[in-house]
Amino acid sequence: MADDVATRFFPVRDYDLEATLTSGQTFRWIRTQAGWIGEIEGRWVRVQQTPDGLLAECSTSERAGEWGWFDHYFQLGINYSDMIKLLPRDEPMQAALDYCRGLRLLRQNPWECLAGFILSSTKQIPQIQQIVQRMGQRLSTPLTLSWLDTPVYSFPKPEIVAEAGESILRECKAGFRAPYLWEAACRIQQGELDLESLKNVSCDEARRQLMTLNGVGRKIADCVLLFAYGFQEAFPIDVWVARALHEYYFKGTGTPGLQEMQTFSQSHFGEMAGYAQQYLFHYIRTNRKT
DNA sequence: TTCCAGGGTAAGC
């Protein structure tokens, strides 16, 4: 039956599931009393933090026993202690690292990630989550288990969004982002932009292609490069990261321009700049709220 | 009420 559930424990140290799922890189996980419920590539998934790792459950309607997709999504193969050694040893970076040790970068589905960040502009994270949730309710069929009353909606594929049209996206409260998302869905559905092929090109080339989409600039492209394609050198600069750079690294030198911050981040944070960015973002956004 | 939110675009200098 589709209600059968497979369970597996993944031993992993330094993995902060809560920080990872609430740090604004993904918008669709639901917190419940019994862990986080979500969907990965069509599978119903529940994940719980334990002292020594992650406890995972998934629906077994397809290929039970193969968990490579889980490992890939949560990036369990990353050598965490080696990774953080590559971060700069300056004081603010170490403070951010101490604050959210175990925060990880996920490897998400490119279309869902792209769509989520097209919807993100001048929106707070809870509002982005609401729009994504409405789109799922409107355009997807729920994944659910009979004994569980929390339905999970997959994110609608490009062809579904393309056919739905802009007006439905506006009804989901996408606002002025609705035409951007609809156009992106149409171009992908028609094969004008191949998100799969971007896995095989350089970071710069993938960024160039993403930015041909209307409504996708440097920041949104960098989010997709980092959270979906695994380009760890990508360094998305939003209002919070700009604030962090200004306060921690450009103290007393006037307001740095975007280009200046971009150049600095590349030379200062190195090949793991994307992790540095995520730590600074989560640190300044959640630690400092009054 | 006003300001701000994981921005981008196009019009105006």
Next chain:
DNA sequence: GCTTACCATGGA
């Protein structure tokens, strides 16, 4: 080239 108004919506 660089700055600025505007886009839609809800929370603080």
